[in-house]
Amino acid sequence: MSRVAITGASGFIGGRIVELLNAQPGHEMRLLVRRFGGLARAVRYPVEVIRPRAWDVAGVAEVLEGCDTVLHCAHDWNDAGWNVAFAKTLVRASAQAGVDAIVALSSASVYYPSAEPTIVERAHATSTPWEYAQVKRDVTEALLSESRAHDIPAAVLEPPCVYGPFSGFANVPAQQLRAGRVVVPTDDEGIAHLVHVDDVTHAMLAAADSRASGRFLVTGAQPVTWSWFYGAIQREIGAGEVVPMSAAAVDELLAPTAGAAVRRARTDPRVVLSSPRLALARNAVHRIVGDARWSKARAQVPRLVLPEPSDRLYRWSRAMIDDGRARSELGYAPAKDISRGMAELGEYLRWARL
Amino acid sequence: MARSPRLALVVSWRMTIDAPGMGRLAIVGFGRVALDAHVPALLACGVTPSVIVEPGTAQRAAAQAQLPRAAVFGRLEDALDALDVAIVAAPPHLHEVLCRTLLEANKPVLVEKPLAQSLAAAERLLRACDASAASLHVAYQRRQLAVNQWVTELIASGELGTVTSIDVEDGGVDAWETTTSSRLISSESGGGVLRDVGVHVLDILTSWVGELEALTYVDDARGGVEAEAEFTLQNRDGVNVTGRLSRLRGLRNTAILRFARGQELEVGLHANTLISTPALPRRHRPRLYEQQFEDLFSRQFREWRRALAGAPSTVPGVGMAVATERLVDACYGMRAQLRAPWEQLDGAAWR
Numbered sequence: 279m280s281r282v283a284i285t286g287a288s289g290f291i292g293g294r295i296v297e298l299l300n301a302q303p304g305h306e307m308r309l310l311v312r313r314f315g316g317l318a319r320a321v322r323y324p325v326e327v328i329r330p331r332a333w334d335v336a337g338v339a340e341v342l343e344g345c346d347t348v349l350h351c352a353h354d355w356n357d358a359g360w361n362v363a364f365a366k367t368l369v370r371a372s373a374q375a376g377v378d379a380i381v382a383l384s385s386a387s388v389y390y391p392s393a394e395p396t397i398v399e400r401a402h403a404t405s406t407p408w409e410y411a412q413v414k415r416d417v418t419e420a421l422l423s424e425s426r427a428h429d430i431p432a433a434v435l436e437p438p439c440v441y442g443p444f445s446g447f448a449n450v451p452a453q454q455l456r457a458g459r460v461v462v463p464t465d466d467e468g469i470a471h472l473v474h475v476d477d478v479t480h481a482m483l484a485a486a487d488s489r490a491s492g493r494f495l496v497t498g499a500q501p502v503t504w505s506w507f508y509g510a511i512q513r514e515i516g517a518g519e520v521v522p523m524s525a526a527a528v529d530e531l532l533a534p535t536a537g538a539a540v541r542r543a544r545t546d547p548r549v550v551l552s553s554p555r556l557a558l559a560r561n562a563v564h565r566i567v568g569d570a571r572w573s574k575a576r577a578q579v580p581r582l583v584l585p586e587p588s589d590r591l592y593r594w595s596r597a598m599i600d601d602g603r604a605r606s607e608l609g610y611a612p613a614k615d616i617s618r619g620m621a622e623l624g625e626y627l628r629w630a631r632l
Numbered sequence: 633m634a635r636s637p638r639l640a641l642v643v644s645w646r647m648t649i650d651a652p653g654m655g656r657l658a659i660v661g662f663g664r665v666a667l668d669a670h671v672p673a674l675l676a677c678g679v680t681p682s683v684i685v686e687p688g689t690a691q692r693a694a695a696q697a698q699l700p701r702a703a704v705f706g707r708l709e710d711a712l713d714a715l716d717v718a719i720v721a722a723p724p725h726l727h728e729v730l731c732r733t734l735l736e737a738n739k740p741v742l743v744e745k746p747l748a749q750s751l752a753a754a755e756r757l758l759r760a761c762d763a764s765a766a767s768l769h770v771a772y773q774r775r776q777l778a779v780n781q782w783v784t785e786l787i788a789s790g791e792l793g794t795v796t797s798i799d800v801e802d803g804g805v806d807a808w809e810t811t812t813s814s815r816l817i818s819s820e821s822g823g824g825v826l827r828d829v830g831v832h833v834l835d836i837l838t839s840w841v842g843e844l845e846a847l848t849y850v851d852d853a854r855g856g857v858e859a860e861a862e863f864t865l866q867n868r869d870g871v872n873v874t875g876r877l878s879r880l881r882g883l884r885n886t887a888i889l890r891f892a893r894g895q896e897l898e899v900g901l902h903a904n905t906l907i908s909t910p911a912l913p914r915r916h917r918p919r920l921y922e923q924q925f926e927d928l929f930s931r932q933f934r935e936w937r938r939a940l941a942g943a944p945s946t947v948p949g950v951g952m953a954v955a956t957e958r959l960v961d962a963c964y965g966m967r968a969q970l971r972a973p974w975e976q977l978d979g980a981a982w983r
Contacts, residue, residue: 300854314816318879321816322824326854329813443974444880593876618977625974630881 281306282486283342283377285368286351287325288316290444291383294475295349295482296320310341312352319444333364338371347486348372349398349560350382350421356409358413364487365417369424369432381485383478384418386438386471386495387411387588392597399436399493399603408588419603420494425491433485435478436495438592438599442475446615451511452632455518458548462504463594471599472508473498474614484608494604499612504593514624515632519580523595531584546582650926654937655716656738658683660708660730662695663811665744666721667826669773671698673929683715687868691811706928712737715887717940719771720744724821728753733766742936744771745833747953749822751961754954759948767933769936770953772835773947776935779904783889783897787840791916793892795841795871800887802901803878806859825877826856827960833875834956835902835948836887843955850970851965860970863963896941 282299286292287309293615299305300323307325309316314327321327330337342348350368354360365382372380388411389397401419404543406412418434422589425432441447464469473496481496531542551560564572604610654724657674659666674681684695684704691703705711720730720743727748734741735757735887747770761768764957776782787795788820794831814820818877821827838844844865851858859880865873876883886907889897898907932947940944 311813313809314811315807315811317816318806318824318859320856322853322856322859327813327816443972498704622974622977625977629973631883 279381280304281345282347282349283308283310283345284349284351286353286383287308287311287314287320289351289353290442290446291440291475291478292349292351293319293444294442295351295479296323296325298322298476298479299483308341308345310352312354322375333367335367335370335374337375338367342371342375342377342526345375345549346378348377349482349486350380353383353413358409358416361413362416364419364504365420366424369421369428370597373428377430379433379489380421381433381435381482382417382421382480383413384414384434384436384493385411386436386497386599387592388415388418388436390592390595391594392595394597396598396600397495398600408478408591410588414468422492430431431489431491433482433490434493435485435604436493437461437473437478437481438471438497439473440475440478441623443470443622444613445475447472448511448623448626449630449632451508452515452627454583455508455512455515455520456632457518457583459519460508460583461521461523461528461585462508464524465503465505467525467596468504468591468593469501469596469598470504471497471501472507472616472619473612474616474619477610477612478615481604481610484610487520488608490607492603494608494610495599495601496610497599497601497612498614498616500597500616502616510620511623511627514594514627521563521582527610528585528590528594532587532590542582546560547579548581551576551579633921640649654940656682656714658685658711658715658718659695660685660711660718660720660734661722661726662686662688662691663721663723664809666719666803667694667698669925669929670719670721670933672926673933676817676926676930679933680703681719683711685718685771686868687710688811708733715739716743723825724749725814725819728757729876731757731768732760735760735766738765740766740768740940742769742932742947744820745835745953746827746960747950747957749820749827749890751954751957754950754957757840758950758954767940769939769945769947771932772832772953773925773932774832774901774950775839775948776931777900777904777923777930778920779899779906779918780839781946782920783887786897786916787889789916791912792895792897794869794893795889796883797872797874797890798837798841798844798887800833800837800873800875800901801877801883802885803876803881803883804885805882806879818853818857821857823960823964824851824853824861825878825879826851826861826863826963829879830861830877831956831960833877834959835851835974836901837865837873837875838952838956838959839948840889841869841873842870844873844959846959846962846966848968848975849966850968852970852972853967854969856972860972861963862970865959887922918958 283307287296299307309325309327311329328341330341355584402415421432439447505520505522512518662684681702684702685708686692686695687706695704703714717740718734722730724746727743731741731743844867847864847866849863849916850859861877863875885901886898895910935945935947939947
């Protein structure tokens with residue numbers, strides 16, 4: 279590679295790509311951006327930052343001119359349609375600009391909920407209730423079909439939970455543990471497939487170098503349990519509690535029924551405290567004790583952090599991930615040991631004051 | 633339909649497009665800070681800019697939409713005859729040429745911080761100001777925070793004795809959406825967090841304890857602009873200042889001042905907050921109130937108007953801003969590489 283265009287450099291993985299590419303001599307980086315905010319981490323390095331004059335094929339192709347590789351990490355969480363439309367535009371613009379290879383970042387979430395004991399790369403015949411996963415599926419389909427139509431290699435990487443400094447899998451667990459007691463799967467019901475961001479980044483670069491095409495699952499050296507992962511973060515930040523819970527118990531709490539509401543209230547006093555029916559009484563006490571005492575008292579009532587519906591889909595699963603294709607075709611081998619990765623994460627969490 | 637007298641009064645006030653006592657006000661550069669801060673603040677003061685200078689087509693349209701009565705120009709040279717005073721809110725690398733053009737035409741200027749993208753450019757602006765009949769002031773809005781002015785007065789009163797040390801932290805995850813990429817490019821911004829937010833912090837510190845000298849400075853730039861910076865400074869009386877700045881993480885956003893009698897005072901840097909204070913006699917107790925971002929710009933504008941009328945003002949002139957730029961330049965001159973803690977880790981085992 280010599281000149282690499284990167285989308286999504288304001289994000290966690292795009293930001294790490296910039297850091298790792300800078301450490302490898304001979305690369306020039308061009309960041310293709312929609313907005314100029316959130317790029318503080320990436321622009322510490324010598325990069326070009328370009329917003330296309332137009333978001334059509336010609337406008338994007340202008341930005342890609344002279345680039346041999348496109349690393350596509352951008353994802354718009356608020357505009358599902360943009361993701362798919364831009365994937366098509368990006369492939370067409372890459373073909374027009376003479377780009378040699380496109381590597382896009384997707385997610386293993388596209389395979390959940392999984393009825394199979396082992397997840398392997400495949401297309402999807404049915405839709406998923408998980409909106410994020412559905413968008414990633416649609417983007418992958420768009421990228422691969424457009425790349426075939428325009429005869430340009432396009433690889434789509436599908437990592438599971440990508441962790442490392444600045445990741446959501448560091449920030450969110452820390453924030454949840456600071457809030458109180460976090461519900462995770464019991465060890466016999468859920469597997470945490472964690473992969474370090476450096477391993478994902480190296481896989482993307484390997485896919486670009488080999489001009490690979492198609493889907494590639496990439497995961498870490500060994501899976502762990504969710505209680506181990508959250509427990510490790512809990513020890514680092516010295517706050518919170520990890521509450522292993524079976525899928526059946528979680529479903530009982532999450533059900534949209536009056537009985538479930540009562541059960542949630544029993545397990546989480548915050549539910550009662552936050553009830554709109556108690557607003558008058560709550561406000562009266564708040565006024566009497568004052569802001570400082572009120573905040574302090576609220577902080578002392580630990581919240582029970584229940585999983586989001588999407589968490590429920592993939593965390594309470596024992597499906598294994600087979601990344602054999604990436605290993606054989608890309609030479610992928612995860613290098614970051616989980617212990618080392620978590621030690622880095624601990625340093626990051628303290629530094630970030632999370 | 634006949635207008636009621638009250639309505640007529642409102643309409644006539646709204647139609648006042650000059651800044652009273654200042655003449656025709658121009659905003660030069662209509663990016664994010666003009667759109668979100670200067671214009672709302674001016675409108676809150678009852679002043680509507682009469683001239684906008686902006687080369688970008690999209691931003692000119694935004695200016696026209698927000699200020700339909702203003703004359704909009706693409707080049708400053710074309711607008712000089714239509715303006716009397718100007719607020720320059722263009723990207724930092726354009727400050728020098730825009731301010732010089734205005735000063736040479738004897739038009740008073742309030743320029744957004746940083747004064748310029750380099751010390752050399754800042755010093756050239758100082759000389760241009762000296763040669764002009766017009767003044768050049770710099771928009772360090774945090775000077776307008778009531779808490780900063782209270783700290784200045786408290787230190788000057790000697791009530792707590794002399795200051796022995798100060799520790800400052802200013803940082804948050806940066807998501808400031810600018811309309812150009814200038815802030816992200818070293819050649820245009822002249823630096824990262826130090827020259828951007830850091831100049832506010834250095835200006836406040838200087839206003840509290842006088843001129844400061846840089847002792848150490850580290851940042852995390854690796855060919856681009858820094859997102860993290862740490863410094864130690866000292867004034868001529870031996871007051872030690874330590875500081876951390878960040879665009880990547882939430883920091884305290886406070887200053888902790890320690891006094892010779894062992895007392896400690898912690899105040900907010902972004903808002904009028906008093907985190908901790910020793911017991912103070914009634915005459916030194918602060919009267920703090922809420923000031924929104926826009927309020928700081930409104931107060932800054934009123935203070936600038938006072939300065940132009942020859943009255944004492946809290947808006948610093950170019951001389952003070954050049955002193956801050958010298959400190960920034962000294963920091964960059966002794967720059968050493970800052971590495972994140974996890975980058976320094978080598979084979980440490982998970983505990």
